[in-house]
Amino acid sequence: MTNSETRPLLQWSAAMAMSGTIGAVVLESGAAAPAVAFARCFVGGTLLVLWCLSRGWLQAWRPSRRDLGLAVLGGLFLVGNWVLLFASYALSSISVSTVVYHTQPLILVGLAAAFLGEKVAKSHLARAAIAFGGVALISLSAHGEDGKPVQLVGIGLALGAAVLYAGASFVAKQLKHIRPHLLAAVQTTVGALVLAPLLLVTPLPTTTSGLLWLVLLGTVHTALMYVLMYASIGKLPTTTVALLSYLYPVVAVLVDIAFYGHRPSWPEAVGMLAVLAAALAPQRGRRTEAPGGNGRGTAGAVPEPAACK
DSSP states (O other), X not given: OOHHHXXXXXXXXXXXXXXXXXXXXHHHHTOOHHHHHHHIIIIIHHHHHHHHHXXXXXXXOOOOHHHHHHHHHHHHHHHHHHHHHHHHHHHSOHHHXXXXXXXXXXXXXXXXXXXXXXXXXXXXXXXHHHHHHHHHHHHHHOBOTTSSBOOHHHHHHHHHXXXXXXXXXXXXXXXTTSOHHHHHHHHHHHHHHHHGGGGGTSOOOSSHHXXXXXXXXXXXXXXXXXXXXXXXXXXXXXXXXXXXXXXXXXXXXXXXXHHXXXXXXXXXXXXXXXXXXXXXXXXXXXXXXXXXXXXXXXXXXXXXXXXXX
């Protein structure tokens, strides 16, 4: 394997591994979901804006009203998805929320069929049935840190986050001509502006450690992760990206087991495998983009929580 092939492979792998630790960072910060999402938007968005300015991309951008409106709409979907996903961690578990969240590629195909008239293959319907059957199995068998069944509202929030992320991806499909780093910068800026008033109700942490966790989320798990993803996704085969996207949920489950004592039951494990196998399996001849994608995305891959997740 040449250096030109190894570098994007390592970049994408690192980004997916980072995604798997987002849940832990959110929980360790001790902040409410809207405050966490604001910090991610503010810190990550500021760094992305500076990155775009340093490259001259922001100065040269002259968006139409349609593009700007869609970018703002996509930003609202993206930030809303973060708030719901972050809130779901405490009500279910990191692993359960992350796996349920990975139904979003299937939801995206449904949105494309409903609004763009794209044909839905029978194989997709079968995969959707398997995935949501897995969600049902998880809902009936999963347990949280205290050994009690997970709260269904937590699973519902993760599903809601998946719907919003699919909506953000759907909007991004209409903006493939915009540089993804620039689109991400715009959307995180929108998120910071929208979420700022909520700090009156859900303030940022008052402890130094809590604030440092949020700075970590904004720098490493947002700005750096976006740069790594967009530097690599267009240089890797679809099947490679889809396969390596498994690192995201796998790392999340391992973190949940190692640091939060989560012990999946056999039915829960089967449900998780069903969701991941159905949602992340590549579809021949089909590509979908993540928010801010460049049109050279993956079949069922989830570049993020994206991702940002």
